[in-house]
Amino acid sequence: MIDLPAPGTFFGQLTAPVAATVARGAQAVAGFSGANPNNNLRRYDTYLTVDRRDGGSWTRVADDSDWSTKIFFDNVGPVTGVRITWDVPGDAPTGTYRITYRGDSKAIGGKVSGFTGPGVTVVQARYHY
Structure with a gap:
């Protein structure tokens, strides 16, 4: 089985934007053009990260091993849609956060190539809504 990005997109590209502002206690949801997760089970890695802007760098605050995150894969033939949710903790510091998706696509001939979406x-x- 091969992977193809959703029409008009590249692997890891955002397909369903997250709301510009998400309140503490609410859920941030983002969609991405993905690949079949069975290409690489990422046992010692992660499919997603949530990072907080910390000055000029990013600090990881959650990944797919946290209860606050979920990742859903929807395969339609060789095209996989990915939906990531993050339940923003009620005590999360105010700031700028990013959600990043990582995956591995399989080309004709079986070569598997990793990718990281732009976040x-x-x-x-x-405040709470």
């Missing part, structure tokens, strides 16, 4: 930025609100 989607979420600006967290200072």
